[in-house]
Amino acid sequence: MIMHINQQTDILAVIDVQNDFLPGGALGVKDGDQIIPVINHLLSHRFQRSFATQDWHPKDHISFACNHPGAKPYDAIELPYGKQTLWPAHAVQNTKGAELSSELQQDCFQKIFRKGWHQDIDSYSAFYENDCKTSTGLINWLQKIGIKRIFFAGLAEDFCVAYSAMDAVNAGFESYIIIDATKPVNLMLSNQISSTEYQKKILLAIGTKYILSDK
Numbered sequence: 001m002i003m004h005i006n007q008q009t010d011i012l013a014v015i016d017v018q019n020d021f022l023p024g025g026a027l028g029v030k031d032g033d034q035i036i037p038v039i040n041h042l043l044s045h046r047f048q049r050s051f052a053t054q055d056w057h058p059k060d061h062i063s064f065a066c067n068h069p070g071a072k073p074y075d076a077i078e079l080p081y082g083k084q085t086l087w088p089a090h091a092v093q094n095t096k097g098a099e100l101s102s103e104l105q106q107d108c109f110q111k112i113f114r115k116g117w118h119q120d121i122d123s124y125s126a127f128y129e130n131d132c133k134t135s136t137g138l139i140n141w142l143q144k145i146g147i148k149r150i151f152f153a154g155l156a157e158d159f160c161v162a163y164s165a166m167d168a169v170n171a172g173f174e175s176y177i178i179i180d181a182t183k184p185v186n187l188m189l190s191n192q193i194s195s196t197e198y199q200k201k202i203l204l205a206i207g208t209k210y211i212l213s214d215k
C-alpha cells in the first residue's frame with residue numbers, strides 16, 4: 001500500500017471471511033479465497049489494529065429463502081424495514097459454515113463482532129442492522145480507541161463490505177476499500193446494473209476511496 005498507515009488511528013476491518021462465503025460454501029463468493037493471503041499480509045505486516053465481523057444467523061432467519069414458502073434465493077421481498085434480498089441459508093450459528101476461515105490469521109483481531117442474530121432483521125453492515133437503528137456496538141468501540149480511518153477487506157464487496165463502508169462514512173470515519181482484499185457476489189439488479197457497480201457509484205459519491213494493497 002502506497003498509503004502511510006497510522007498505527008493508532010487506522011484500523012483494518014475484515015468483514016465476514018467465513019466458510020459459507022468462500023468457494024464451496026452455502027453462499028460462496030467466486031474467487032473469495034484469493035483475498036485471504038492479502039488479508040493475512042495486511043494483518044501481520046501493515047495494521048496493528050483490526051477487527052473482524054461474523055454473519056451469525058439463527059436457522060429460522062428472515063433472510064433465508066427457505067423460510068418463505070414459495071420464494072427462491074435471490075428473490076427480493078418487502079419487509080417492515082424495507083426491501084430484503086432472500087439468500088440460500090448461510091452462516092447458521094454454531095455451524096462449520098459460520099466459522100471464520102481457518103486460513104485467516106485470527107489471532108490478530110482485537111475484537112470480533114457478530115451480526116444478523118435477530119431472527120426478524122438482516123444485518124449487512126458491521127455498524128447497524130438493516131433497520132438502520134439497531135447498533136452492533138462497533139461505533140462506540142472505534143471512538144473509544146481513537147480510530148479515524150477504516151480500511152475495509154472481506155466478503156462480500158457489494159453487500160456487507162459496501163453497507164459497512166457507507167455506515168462508516170455516516171458515522172464520521174474516513175473509509176477505504178482495499179480492492180484486492182474483497183470480492184463481490186455481483187447480483188444483477190432489476191434496473192440492469194450489477195450490485196457491484198451500483199454500490200461502487202454510491203461509495204465513490206460519498207467519498208470512499210478505493211486502493212490496492214501492496215501484496
Ligand code: VGL
Binds near residue numbers: 015021055
Ligand atoms: C452477506 C449476503 C447475506 C455478506 C451476508 O457477508 O456480504 N451477504 N449475508
Ligand code: ZN
Binds near residue numbers: 057063090091
Ligand atoms: Zn447473511
